[in-house]
Amino acid sequence: MKRLRAELLAWYDRSGRDLPWRRAPSPYGTLVAEFMLQQTRVASVAPRYLAFLRAFPTLKALAAARPDEVLALWEGLGYYRRATYLHAAAREAEARWGGLPDDPAQLLRLPGLGPYLAAAVASIGFGRPVAAVDGNVRRVLSRLVDRELGPREARRLAARLVDRGRPGDWNQALMDLGATVCLPRRPRCGACPLGRVCRARRRGTASLRPAPRRRRPVRAAPRPTVVVFGPRGVLLERRPPKGLLAGLWGFPGRERGGDEAAPEADDWTELARALGLVGLRPVRRRALEYRHTFSHRAWEVVVDVYRAACAREPEPAPYRWASPAELGALPLPRAFEPIRQAILDGSLGCGAGAT
DNA sequence: AATTCGGGGCA
DNA sequence: TGCCCAGAATT
CATH class of the missing domain: 3.90.79.10 (Nucleoside Triphosphate Pyrophosphohydrolase)
Structure with missing residues (x-):
């Protein structure tokens, strides 16, 4: 277990992606990035993240913004409710605490923050030892144990695995692994730092997991x-x-x-x-x-x-x-x-x- | 538990 | 074209 953590973190240090919000990490920057990244590709988010932070460099600046200004910066990103929630969360945090709280439970109460975002901000932004489980992490863990994991099970397993020394990096390492190696359709198991302990790889079932969910027709x-x-x-x-x-x-x-x-x-x-x-x-x-x-x-x-x-x-x-x-x-x-x-x-x- | 919220990239 | 993606709120 300890060795697994060390190997994945070493892989992350070596092969992790260079992303705008990792340059100068802050709770506020993490909040903005994570809001934008919901169901949205890194490539789409990167330019908008930079423009957003240029317009609103701080939580206080965002809290003082007009709704239309915030919405305007969301053009083309989709899921426009996120812009409203982000703005509301900024105003509420600023009003109640004069900044973002580092407690996942308090973060969870802010508008638009669910289990993932609250954990992401707490761990990446504040270094709190909590596991952030997104679609990537769930897929990686499902393959690791070669078992279909629901969100709840995935969170429980992730909580057991999280590296308490570098929780933010650990969470991001799992996400990077899912985004660049442990891909949904064609996993590159040969390049995976967890290949030796991955049950799905050993059984050759990696590409079958997680099971495809059926989608209703538009x-x-x-x-x-x-x-x-x-x-x-x-x-x-x-x-x-x-x-x-x-x-x-x-x-x-x-x-x-x-x-x-x-x-x-x-x-x-x-x-x-x-x-x-x-x-x-x-x-x-x-x-x-x-x-x-x-x-x-x-x-x-x-x-x-x-x-x-x-x-x-x-x-x-x-x-x-x-x-x-x-x-x-x-x-x-x-x-x-x-x-x-x-x-x-x-x-x-x-x-x-x-x- | 199912539905509603956008948009883009890629096999 | 179909599928999925750093999800959360609503019902």
Whole structure:
């Protein structure tokens, strides 16, 4: 056991990945990185992590930030709730303790922190001897004992193994091993520092473990969408505070079959009335069609283009106008990216410059 | 226990 | 195209 720890830590010192959040480790940096890394690849996170820490270098800075600033830095990362939870956790920790607590139990009570994040911040950020079990660690341990481990069992085993001298490095070593050697589909057992004690390797079952979980098929739903060109640019709609892409800006539309009442294909006159749009007239129907697949749902987006002769200021927002320049700089979820591109390159027939 | 939350990379 | 990834909240 002791030798196993020494060998894995030696491997980590030698072959561990050089990642931005490992350069100058801090509890706050660990918190930000771990929030971003939930279900998200290292390669996607790295540039955003650097930008985020540049914008909010400290917990106090983040706690004082406006929600939109935080959300903007999350563009393209997905799981946008994380941005809200991270912000809320920062404010709460700052308000209650003037900093992050090092106690896993207290961390666990902060919004958005579950068993993994609480343990990761405590061990990596503060050096507390607790085991952080993510998907990588669970897979590594499942193979090590060649037994299907649920999250609970994995945590218990991991707690027994954790190196009390270097808990943060130990946890990260297991994760690096899972990410670079003990791969989900094609494990490189020949390069594994734990090869000699791994039961799955000995039995040749490594690639079978953990058992693949079955996934439900993604449900497809039409998503009629409008692009309205007005005197002040193009019309944007802020999405509801809960649910898919919560709180983000996008192009007005409703998912057919969703919670919200789906207007008839042509019935955007109600929108026009509500916004005080005058002289709304269709310019081009089905100007753009594409499919965007989320983790559990697929939008079949159909874009109709309208022009509004004039409009009052759409206040208070769930709506706003965006000039071409603003549109180009605005954080927008990927689901709307084809529309933005079409507007900016003028292929919607109603050039952005025309406004 | 199952579902809801994005997006990207790779076989 | 299907599968998975430094998960957690909600129901």
